[in-house]
Amino acid sequence: MNEWTIVTTIVVIVGLIVTVTTPLLKLNTSITQLRSLIENVVKRVDDNEHDNTESHRRIWEHNDEQDALLQNHELRIHDLEKGTNHEH
Structure with a gap:
């Protein structure tokens, strides 16, 4: 083997290493x-799920409060209608 064969082999090996290493990096x-x-x-996604859970809890809490108010109004209307029906 002469020097040029060794140099060519080294250049080919270095080129192969660079060719393989660059895409890997x-x-x-x-x-x-x-x-x-x-x-x-x-x-x-985790934060969104937590925020959604908290929002739904607040919505249902507000809904329950509205249900209680509505029930109170229904009872008052019922009592008023019952009272006016007895007078007639």
Whole structure:
């Protein structure tokens, strides 16, 4: 083997390493970015579920208060109608 064969072999090996390594580094970077995005999305979904649960709790609490007020009004109307029916 002469020197040029050795140099050519080394250049080919270095070129092969660069050819394989560059896409692998880009892939690794992309995977890292995707992992970060997915973690962020999961956190937002969890936060959204918590916020929705709290909102629904407040809505149902308000609904229960409105039901009580409505029942009170119905009883008052009933009592008023009952009182006017006895007078006639």
